[in-house]
Amino acid sequence: MLVEDTLAHTLAQRGYKLTQPRRAVLKVLAAAGATLTPAEIHRRARSHCLHTGLVTVYRTLDLLTACGAIRKVHHADGCHAYALASGGHAHHVICECCQSVVEFDNCDLGTLLAAVQRRTGYQISGHWLELFGLCPNCRP
Amino acid sequence: MLVEDTLAHTLAQRGYKLTQPRRAVLKVLAAAGATLTPAEIHRRARSHCLHTGLVTVYRTLDLLTACGAIRKVHHADGCHAYALASGGHAHHVICECCQSVVEFDNCDLGTLLAAVQRRTGYQISGHWLELFGLCPNCRP
DNA sequence: GCCCACATTGAAAACGGTTTTCAGTTAGGA
DNA sequence: TCCTAACTGAAAACCGTTTTCAATGTGGGC
Numbered sequence: 638m639l640v641e642d643t644l645a646h647t648l649a650q651r652g653y654k655l656t657q658p659r660r661a662v663l664k665v666l667a668a669a670g671a672t673l674t675p676a677e678i679h680r681r682a683r684s685h686c687l688h689t690g691l692v693t694v695y696r697t698l699d700l701l702t703a704c705g706a707i708r709k710v711h712h713a714d715g716c717h718a719y720a721l722a723s724g725g726h727a728h729h730v731i732c733e734c735c736q737s738v739v740e741f742d743n744c745d746l747g748t749l750l751a752a753v754q755r756r757t758g759y760q761i762s763g764h765w766l767e768l769f770g771l772c773p774n775c776r777p
Numbered sequence: 778m779l780v781e782d783t784l785a786h787t788l789a790q791r792g793y794k795l796t797q798p799r800r801a802v803l804k805v806l807a808a809a810g811a812t813l814t815p816a817e818i819h820r821r822a823r824s825h826c827l828h829t830g831l832v833t834v835y836r837t838l839d840l841l842t843a844c845g846a847i848r849k850v851h852h853a854d855g856c857h858a859y860a861l862a863s864g865g866h867a868h869h870v871i872c873e874c875c876q877s878v879v880e881f882d883n884c885d886l887g888t889l890l891a892a893v894q895r896r897t898g899y900q901i902s903g904h905w906l907e908l909f910g911l912c913p914n915c916r917p
Numbered sequence: 918g919c920c921c922a923c924a925t926t927g928a929a930a931a932c933g934g935t936t937t938t939c940a941g942t943t944a945g946g947a
Numbered sequence: 948t949c950c951t952a953a954c955t956g957a958a959a960a961c962c963g964t965t966t967t968c969a970a971t972g973t974g975g976g977c
Binding site for chain 2: 963964965966972973974
């Protein structure tokens, strides 16, 4: 199934309507292999549905985030970008040059978490890991 | 040496003046064992130096961040908080209840990074790890 | 200890991203 | 096809952050 259809299905399944502007946002997210800011998503969405408003972009991003279909990623200079999240627990590797992003889910932090827990006394319930680097295309 | 003095030394060493408002911000940061937002730092700083402006708080935070003495921490709902960073590479464990924070530096991600690098083709140059949980005081 | 250059300050205004408001529009089940 | 609740876009509100600028304070030199 196409990524766009998967996203559409996710929304439809929860009773949300599939309007033209929403579909435009889904298309953009499905086509992008990189992290995108709301503004950039808005710009691209207009080529699919001319009158798409920035407000609708934000609202759709909120919906998809709540569904777990996308995830906010945090760059050094702020946390304004979104990336597809293929469900379940996963993390992202982000290219510092072209912003391209891939997921990975084999985050085996068990040993580390246990050590920190023992040392600090904190009962750790969640973690957050993001990797930065250069994708194969951006290497010199 | 007191934390406040360490911070003051860091600034003085680089030729920055130690003004009353700046000292107030340092005091607040040194006394807080938790992550603080600029607004909260401002509120507290006023009890040390009455007329401290929010602008000065931001400017001082920028200086200290540039020096590596503090670090911006990223919560799920935004990245508006700062925490002391005792120099060098380190990460934070943050209490989801009271925002208290402790550092840990034994982040042995070597194996994980190598695996991801091999699997994705990305040349990984940096990472970012934050742990969330409950501190000993906030556990039921 | 006093002076002076210049870094630093605070108030207000500007700024940019995000959210709310609200009247008009649209999707999709009956 | 019709109807209603969900959805929409434009504008305004909002909020955290940055810039501007004239006034002030620090700390090195004397």
